[in-house]
Amino acid sequence: MVTGGFTVAIDGPAASGKGTISRALAAHFGFAYLDTGLLYRAVGAKVLDGMMPEVAARQLEKDDLESDALRSPEVAQEASRVAALPEVRAALTDFQRSFAARAGGAVLDGRDIGTVICPEAQVKLFVTASAEVRAQRRYAELSGKGMAVTLEQVLADVLARDARDSTREEAPLKPAADAVRIDTTELAIADAVAAAVKLIEAAQRR
Ligand SMILES: Nc1ncnc2c1ncn2[C@@H]1O[C@H](COP(=O)(O)OP(=O)(O)O)[C@@H](O)[C@H]1O
Numbered sequence: 001m002v003t004g005g006f007t008v009a010i011d012g013p014a015a016s017g018k019g020t021i022s023r024a025l026a027a028h029f030g031f032a033y034l035d036t037g038l039l040y041r042a043v044g045a046k047v048l049d050g051m052m053p054e055v056a057a058r059q060l061e062k063d064d065l066e067s068d069a070l071r072s073p074e075v076a077q078e079a080s081r082v083a084a085l086p087e088v089r090a091a092l093t094d095f096q097r098s099f100a101a102r103a104g105g106a107v108l109d110g111r112d113i114g115t116v117i118c119p120e121a122q123v124k125l126f127v128t129a130s131a132e133v134r135a136q137r138r139y140a141e142l143s144g145k146g147m148a149v150t151l152e153q154v155l156a157d158v159l160a161r162d163a164r165d166s167t168r169e170e171a172p173l174k175p176a177a178d179a180v181r182i183d184t185t186e187l188a189i190a191d192a193v194a195a196a197v198k199l200i201e202a203a204q205r206r
């Protein structure tokens, strides 16, 4: 039985499979899904267009999250830079917390969902995979969409963001103390999703 306010927090490094698991959980349980990385990517894209980071974060609108260009390694890098700014994170907090509290349940993925945004989440997952596998998967995804990227560029983006995201002062990437780790390096999507579904069913019975 899904009750209002049931929140699933999914964190982990770049391209580890967070969104894939989140979307599958949202479809399976009828939860709403928020890809919080998209918020930081949208701010990063506006900064690349010349806007001040805090202004961009405060003025963010739904339409700003639609563009395919947000997926590029250049925007990802800028997202990671603006994500280190406390005033940018603060401007995005309320929206994420309201989303998490939706009746019917919500799944949010990002870097600080289980640690900062929703420390009370009923289920917390920390999704990882080796950097090489993550870069290979992201490279296949982006080149499949027709984006002109190289594997070297994608690996460099993933490594640089992981390092910056893990070492920043504000809301660094790290597992919550009570997060369950899922390493997808050698896990098929269906098996990763099945593991997550089991954890949520167990939490719903509690
Ligand atoms: N377990 C898995 N096995 C193979 N490919 C995967 C797996 N999980 C995710 N992928 C693929 O890897 C890429 C990155 O996954 P995604 O869910 O977007 O990661 P994140 O949200 O952590 O950035 C996508 O192309 C996705 O289809």
Ligand SMILES: Nc1ccn([C@@H]2O[C@H](COP(=O)(O)OP(=O)(O)O)[C@@H](O)[C@H]2O)c(=O)n1
Binding pocket: 013, 014, 015, 016, 036, 037, 038, 040, 041, 076, 079, 080, 081, 083, 084, 109, 110, 111, 112, 113, 161, 162, 165
């Ligand atoms: N909750 C979040 C989500 C993303 N981010 C930042 O936004 C960047 C892009 O996040 P993303 O989730 O779209 O990245 P991928 O894992 O999809 O490659 C990350 O590298 C982080 O710097 C964050 O700081 N906090």
